[in-house]
Amino acid sequence: MTTEVPTRREAPTLEAVAAEAGVSRSTVSRVVNGSVHVSPDVVLAVNAAIERLNYIPNRAARSLANRRTMAIALVVPEDAQRFFGDPFFSEIMQGITNVIEDSDYVLNLQLARPTAPSAKTIRYLLGGNVDGAIVVSHHSGDEFFTTLDSTIPVVFGGRPFHPDAHGNSFVDVDNEAAGALGTQHLIDLGRRRIATISGPSNMQAALDRHTGWRRALEDAGLDASLVATGDFTMAGGAAAMRELLDREPALDGVFVASDLMATGAISVLRSRGRRVPEDVAVVGFDDSPAATSGEVGITTVHQPSRQMGTEMARMLLDLLDGVPTERERVLPTRLVIRDSA
Template identity: 40%
Template sequence: MRRRLRPSPHGKAPTLQTVALEAGVSPATVSRVINSSARVSEEHREAVQAAIARLGYVPNQSARGLVTRRTSALALVVRETLSFGVSDPYVSATMIAASQSLIGTGIHLVVLAARDDAEQQSVADYVVSGHFDGVLLVSVHDGDPLPERLLHAGVPFVFCGASAVVLPGVCSVDCDNPGGGRLVAERFLAAGRRRVVAIGGPTDMPASAGRIAGLQAGLEAGGAQLLDLAHGAWTRTSGEQAMHELLLRQPDLDAVFVASDAMAVGALRALAKAERRVPRDVAVIGFDDVELAEYAAPPLTTVRQPIAEQAQRAVEALLHQLRTGEPAAPVVLPTELVLRVSA
């Protein structure tokens, strides 16, 4: 008959050895139960679980990590400055949604940002040194060495958003960027807009390229051409500057597609300064459908991408890989046009 133990009268927390005595098994058996090993009989598993419940035992995460080689931490790596990541509506919404997706899992999310190659090297060194079970990559630029380094180091990771390269055995969770661009073209053409310009994001980011390519394909299908293209850096200031340049080069433009809502708000400001009425003189459509779009002046017609779902699906894909050792299938989420005043 097993000897029943009670928590110490001195209030000491029960240990793995205490649980083993209470359950009448060895400490190794308790460890296997805690770490979900299949090498435990059902009788012993039930005895250990009952002892844990009676004693209120909480496994030590550091000790458990030595057995499982798990850290209970995921890294979210953004190839931008931290201030950009916090202020950019898309990146900040992704951070929040990813963090919320881990509530109740016992896994923590750590955000790491790198603004240049030197910082990226430091971040890469830290990530591959065993501090994290897996990595979410956000805002990946073309030529970024981190994805291949993670792959070679055997660190599980998922692209949250578009990736410039397709790597074997790596999942990406993206939205239909070209499809969103085509929706914009169809809206402009249906409204009789033929002198269409665009403001893309950084030239080394595939999300921007996909949106512009979709716009061009949609315009060509309707017998029109993209009149001009400028680029910004996903910020309101860069969107305003790009719009100013396009007005100088194409003063008779009548529509502008902007590859992010933040840049589109900047473009609206430039149009207001130039005394161009929106949408009467110039129709404007953004991309993302972040909260900023609804409060723009005028409220912004935009392409909605499901940012929260994208982050959630990326977290799920990474957790799936950690559980099974196999990457999840790539995901492309649909986009839709949200009509407001600007177009």
């Protein structure tokens, strides 16, 4: 069975509507754009014509004339695997979507290459396809994104890796304090050999949580050398946990920089005969669905992922509308106690 290109009908233009309604193109344009300076009966006549012809304005022509695309890019420099694998993104995206849906903008998700955006991504962002961008999950090496805001407004999810002089807008939590918070809970539980599974070192949030862990241990006079790096995936968390157990079989606590990694870590602990939390207490991060999906509920540092999404979207809309806004918004975290610690 081969193709037989269906005859696409020609879309009606502003011109056609004007003829149909017996007015000028300017007037139709005004009606379409909701200008107040049009007499009521003309509005009626034009809308009727629009209805009859099933007119939908051509986006390209509109954008060319008024320099607005009414589109926003959601840039996620992660491969699809990780994007879909970590519920954190789902939460963030729902927050963003909820706000954008109620606006006149459409949201265009762009999964970008981690570490260095492709020429295609750059051309997309710079070629007038979108009016603004939200960048989530930023890595070092993604410096392009921090310069992007000289061309279009940008809001980051999480303080960008190298905040440049301009000062990029962002929504974040205090990851260092949050890391300390989770770690302190382990200390308060009486744990003394406390390890951490950190996120990739090219991400600011990972570095900050790691620093928080170290600070809490040092403040308590405990050793802060048990570090393994994961990649924010379940498998990465498992691998890191194995490494830690090999180095220090007697560890009794671990602060893990994401719930998804904690899931992997806990299954390794159990398969190696450690009881959680009795033998090893585990504190995660995010309070994402991953924290409650397994058999043992994960005690974790909650960050308001969905709210971060809505704040990012609101901030960008304000920027686009020229409404004065805060450029940095730091949301609170809190400890959520479940079974694992």
